[in-house]
Amino acid sequence: MLKDRIYYQNAYKKTFKARINGNGVDSEGRPYVLLSNTAFYPTGGGQPHDTGTIEGVRVIDVEEVDGEVRHFLSEELHSKKDVEGAIDWERRFDHMQQHTGQHILTAAFVGLFGFQTISFHLGKGLVSIDLDIEDVTAEQLTAAEKLANEIILENRPVETKWVTEDELSQFSLRKQLAVTDEIRLVIIPDFDFNGCGGTHPSSTGQVGLLKIISTEKQKRKVRVHFACGGRVLQQLHWKHEELSAASKLLSAPEDGVSNAIERLLTSHHTLEKSLEKAKEDLLSFEMKNLLINKNGSIVKASFTDRTVQELQKLARMIVAEDDSAIALFVAESEDRLQFVAARGVSAGTSMKLISAKVLPLLHGKGGGNDAFVQGGGERTMASEELLSVMENTISN
Incomplete structure (x- = not known):
């Protein structure tokens, strides 16, 4: 048995x-x-x-x-x-602490707010329960954690009792049981009655401490991650090491790390804006230089390891500056060619002619409209050769 x-x-x-x-x-x-x-x-x-x-x-x-x-x-x-x-006693006692802590926290959520636990997972680092609710507030988490630690501190006995199905009506169980024979109850007097087949310490005080670490949404449920006993010390040690390392990197006291990070983020956003403006200025300068050296209405150039987004922006700047211009750009990387073709509103040639000609040659994919096309594919030819194909397509 x-x-x-x-x-x-x-x-x-x-x-x-x-x-x-x-x-x-x-x-x-x-x-x-x-x-x-x-x-x-x-x-x-x-x-x-x-x-x-x-x-x-x-x-x-x-x-x-x-x-x-x-x-x-x-x-x-x-x-x-x-x-x-x-x-392995260290492993066993850890599991006893975590499992009993789960009973206590689950009962706290039920007693305070009526939130039922629908699943429980005892992992290597943290323990988690899934609450049958869509959201939980910071205040509710704090209240449940506080009550759980009060029950732990009171060092209440943790009792186990084997009962028959007929005897279940004598107990106010937290949830309905799935088993009907060899029923084992784990009881924390005046707080929690629950069917359970796990191992538990003889008193709540042996759980030591319970700390909620984080929460996350899980398919219209809330998963609560927490730790008990020795694992709380492990979490505290790890977080202290991380905080200490961050403090040194930021040259700030540990209680000033958040303020230092906020200042760093503000500085980072300022630098990002400055860098974006510098990029725009460089593209504007490049656009004007390309227009000065255009061949008739065609502005063409090939680049190495240039993003297609930059080519798109440069092409649009050119045709906006000169509505009679046609911009043809190619970017090559180690094993790929990408192209962009754009025309000004006064240029009558459809850029779809270019994509229709080029994409089969590259075994590639792309799209666009009469005014603007883009695409890319295999590096089946040199970038300058691809530029010539694009130019010849609209010249003939």
């Missing part, structure tokens, strides 16, 4: 003895053993599996398959029938 498993009898048991009842290899080639009883918790209910050793061989995964707990090993175990197992 489930209730007889060691991890339910005593979640604090770090070593145990058992008999090997069987072994096997799964479809992925992973060897496993079956034990007469086990302290290793198998993955389930949002809580990851335990790790540890059996007779010194690493237990890398634990899964329940068809009612039997499979202990997957790093190598095959050749041993006597009676073996000793040892769980």
